[in-house]
Amino acid sequence: MEQHSPLFDLNQLNELAAGNPEFVGVMVDTFLTHTPSQVEQLVLSFEQGDLKRMGEVAHKLKPSIDLFGIERLQTTVRSIEQKGKAEHKDEKLSLEVEQLNSVMGEVFSELKKLLPK
């Protein structure tokens, strides 16, 4: 069940690192630098009724959500992307955007703890 999966999973990144100790840190830092503004853009686009833009941002967020193993959002981000592409607003879209914003906020907070102080 997506709701009960861990917040994120860095196994894939650790595998890609192939023993390079800096790799995961660089990727987490890049993610934390750039992804929060993308989430803000997605939420803002939804609030402004710009569903096409919302879908485009979801499309861009999708690989990062997969890469960081954020399983709770893998279906959600694809649903938002598809609804944006079709410019289709249904009763679930608001909840999906809210879920994405909330889970990503938690992910950012937890990932920040992994970075050296």
Add this chain to the structure above:
Amino acid sequence: MSLNPKHVLIIDDEPVMRKLLEQILKSKYHVTTLENGQEALNWMYSGNIPDLVVADLKMPVIDGFEYIQRVRESGFFSDVPLIVLSGEESSSERIKCLKLGANDYLIKPFNPEELALRIENLLRLKL
């Protein structure tokens, strides 16, 4: 890295993806990353000719489709191997890219080993 590494150009407007590709490929290739097709064309017309390009499709200013078309229409870069790496999963997008002249197409999320092998194969064919 070898003494004379091949030069791979990565074009993607998504910073996490750019960094990921750079990190994966930099041990073997000289890597340049740029944010969209316009930046890539400017860079190439300034005298930089990559040995291979990995390009996203959905990018601002000049997207992947237009970039491929303009590269293939140019006299200078028409034979540079080009791999599309996109989150677009539909076969119509893939066919469009291949018709425009892309050599290969991978869907995100991708297997890095598969990408590395496809890059190697295309570079070998180019020799």
